[in-house]
Amino acid sequence: MDPALVARLTSGEGAGLLASLPPYDESQALSLGLRLRTAGFDDELVAAALTQSRLRARGGAKFGADANRLLFTADGLEQATRPQIAATHADRFVAAGLRTVHDLGCGIGSDAMAFAAAGLTVCAVDADPGTAAIAAANLRPWPSASVSTQTAESVRLPRGGSAHGVGAWLDPARRTTGIADITGRTRRTFGLDELAPSWEFVQEVGHQLPGAGAKLSPAFPHAKVPMGAEAQWTSYRGEVLECAIWFGALATHAGRSAQVITPRGTYRLTDAACEGRIPTAARLEDLRGHLYEADRAVVRAGLTEVLVRAVDGLELAMGSGYVTSPHEFALPWARRYAVTEAMPFNVKAIRAWLRDHDVGRVTLKKRGVTTDEVAFRRQLRLSGSREATVLLTRVNTAQVALILTPSPH
Known part of the structure; x- marks a missing residue:
């Protein structure tokens, strides 16, 4: 959209038309659309309004x-940070005593809105003129926020x-x-070498300012966490949605951490609880009592050992x-x-x-095994x-089945 x-x-x-849509x-x-065009609205405005209605x-x-x-x-809607997560980003800046945030690649403005709502001055940019215009419209309730059209690399910090x-x-x-798929979305990439702006630029900004953060894929490799930075994997209602890298004053813990957002x-x-611990895997005979399944953000961050310590237990298999x-514990x-x-x-x-226990319906979970779920259910x-x-999983290297x-x- 231009x-x-x-x-x-x-x-x-246009504003009146958009507000009047059912x-x-x-x-x-x-x-x-036909009725609106018959009523005198031009094709371009009707198409844009109906697109916004669908996206809303x-x-x-x-x-x-x-x-x-x-x-x-x-694309902007799909990639936008959920407000609940954006609010935690803003909280970091406020807690670190920062007052101004340069949002370098603001998209439709989801994080920028959270920053502005937290009382921060926001200087947002996006390289696409239409996207920048949308962000500016979304940020109108906050006079402390401004949006301009330029690349992240061109901003004079x-x-x-x-x-x-x-x-x-x-x-x-x-x-x-380039060319989008039939849903209108462009192809997702995962490699650090495919980021725009580049991973090198992100790190430069991180070391130039008192504090900086970057939203990256949950697939971010542990070995790439910069020295002194914090890599935080965040889940919302059980789904891991991002790995945020925090630099400077915004890194409250150097290393890996997990953030779990629930109702x-x-x-x-953090990984502090994992230091100096030699993991011990379970045996089949240990599988009595209770089984705990860590939130996916905890697993992505490589922090299952925190769960091991919390319940005084044993992990079935590494990772x-x-x-x-x-022991019985209640962990959120x-x-x-x-x-x-x-x-x-x-x-x-x-x-x-x-069959001996009169089971006719099964909720099947599996991790670490290659069994075809459809074929397995058919064989039962x-x-x-x-x-x-x-649960079909592994204990050490052995495949096991647990009835839970x-x-x-």
Whole structure:
């Protein structure tokens, strides 16, 4: 979308049109567009308004009721930081005593809005003129925020004493430019060498200012965490959505950390508890009592050892995220199951146990095994009246099957 069209949608006739649209209904979009054109609205404005209506409907899952006042692009909506996570980014800047944030690659402005709402002065830029115009429209409620069209690399950041109280936030593009797929989205990339601006530029900014942060992929490799920086993997409702790299005053813990955001609260763990610990893997005979499944952010950050210590248990296999313990604990960042049965992986033995216990419906979980789920379910041939949770995983190098009963949170 070009800046002129954004301007039309945010003022006068276009703003009125957008505000008057009914809740988006894909089955009615064509007929609604025809009625609007018949009423005298031009094709370009109608198409843009209906696109925004569709994106706002989709954006409700991420932005809630605020989606109805925001403007989006398809890629921008998908890549935008969830408000709950953006708020934790802003909290870091405030806690570090920074007052101004340069948002270098602001997209539609999700993080910039959180910074501005936290009372920070925001200087945002985006290289795409249309995206910058959308961000400016979304940031209108905050006079302390400004948006300009330029690349991150072209921004003249302060140095030395003039940089006091100034930080930066970067969200490097992780999609390739060019032809989009049938959904309108461009191809996602994962390598550090494909970031724009580059990983080298991100690190330069991180060392130039008192504090800086960068939103990267959850696939960020542990070995690439810069010296003195903090790499924090964040999950929201169980889904790992980012790895943020924090530099300078914004790095509250040098090394790896995990942030788990749930409806009950936000929980943070660091790798400090893992230092000096020699992991000990479990044996099949240890699998009695309880099984704990670490949140995926904890696993991504390589912090399952924190769970091992918290429950005084043993990890089933290195990196599995599953820990067995005879003790019962309630942890907001790990799910607990009662272990009903543990056996070596054997389809006939599993089928016999389930049939003997009148199990007809199975919730299947697997990690660290290559079994085809569809084929496995077909081989079970169950017809009982009860339900069970079956976990196919490894204990050390051996494949095992665990029959589990979820414990209430």
